[in-house]
Amino acid sequence: MFKAIAFNGSPRKNGNTHLMLSKVLEPVAAAGIETELIQVGGKLLHGCMACGKCRENKNNQCVITSDPVNEYIAKMLEADAIIFGSPTYFSGVTPEIKALIDRSGYVAIANGRKFKHKIGASVAVHRRGGAVNVFDSLNHMFLMSQMIVPGSLYWNFGVGRELGEAANDQEALNNMKDLGETIAWLITALHNTPKI
Ligand SMILES: Cc1cc2nc3c(=O)[nH]c(=O)nc-3n(C[C@H](O)[C@H](O)[C@H](O)COP(=O)(O)O)c2cc1C
Numbered sequence: 001m002f003k004a005i006a007f008n009g010s011p012r013k014n015g016n017t018h019l020m021l022s023k024v025l026e027p028v029a030a031a032g033i034e035t036e037l038i039q040v041g042g043k044l045l046h047g048c049m050a051c052g053k054c055r056e057n058k059n060n061q062c063v064i065t066s067d068p069v070n071e072y073i074a075k076m077l078e079a080d081a082i083i084f085g086s087p088t089y090f091s092g093v094t095p096e097i098k099a100l101i102d103r104s105g106y107v108a109i110a111n112g113r114k115f116k117h118k119i120g121a122s123v124a125v126h127r128r129g130g131a132v133n134v135f136d137s138l139n140h141m142f143l144m145s146q147m148i149v150p151g152s153l154y155w156n157f158g159v160g161r162e163l164g165e166a167a168n169d170q171e172a173l174n175n176m177k178d179l180g181e182t183i184a185w186l187i188t189a190l191h192n193t194p195k196i
Contacts, residue, residue, distance in 0.1 A: 002187045003034040005079040009086035009097025011042035016125040016166035017085040020158045023176035024083060031184035045069060045099035054110040062103045073104045080187045081119035084138040091130030093137050105141035116146040119186050121179060124157040125166055131157035152179040
């Protein structure tokens with residue numbers, strides 16, 4: 001079974017980032033692909049300690065075991081597509097999603113570039129400004145991990161402040177639907193293509 005996994009970096013579980021990620025996953029699920037949306041924001045995720053132990057141990061894990069990042073890494077290694085979502089906080093990503101990016105990205109590279117040729121996509125939400133920076137930041141690990149990052153109708157972000165307000169951003173909803181359709185198409189296409 002193919003799988004797409006999304007991580008919500010917002011501490012607001014049912015907020016605008018969750019909404020955008022759900023809209024991306026809808027057409028993926030409709031194509032018969034397993035989907036999962038994991039709440040990361042609001043959890044106590046430790047940042048990367050730069051200890052280098054993942055490069056020594058090569059066991060697909062981070063040495064920090066006080067939080068669920070290793071569980072998330074295991075799911076990412078199984079997935080065909082990984083999707084990050086974050087609200088804009090002072091023009092940046094949330095610390096929880098940043099911790100996940102740094103630790104999962106480093107562990108994957110340390111273990112033989114395990115994210116190679118997986119699909120990576122990101123969505124951001126802002127009230128007024130900074131989402132382009134968040135979108136860029138979320139994609140940086142993908143783009144140096146030999147991953148395939150699909151484009152859509154615009155850069156993947158929605159506009160809204162209060163819980164659920166981004167539901168009024170029809171252009172963003174169309175964008176997320178298109179992104180999900182492309183992810184579903186890519187997952188199938190890649191599985192029918194010989195590995196290089
Ligand atoms: C600490 C903090 C910083 C924020 N900084 C920005 C910002 O720089 N630019 C912006 O447009 N909105 C900013 N916002 C607003 C959120 O990005 C916006 O409310 C968004 O919809 C939240 O997404 P969520 O519902 O998924 O939590 C900030 C909100 C918080 C709590």
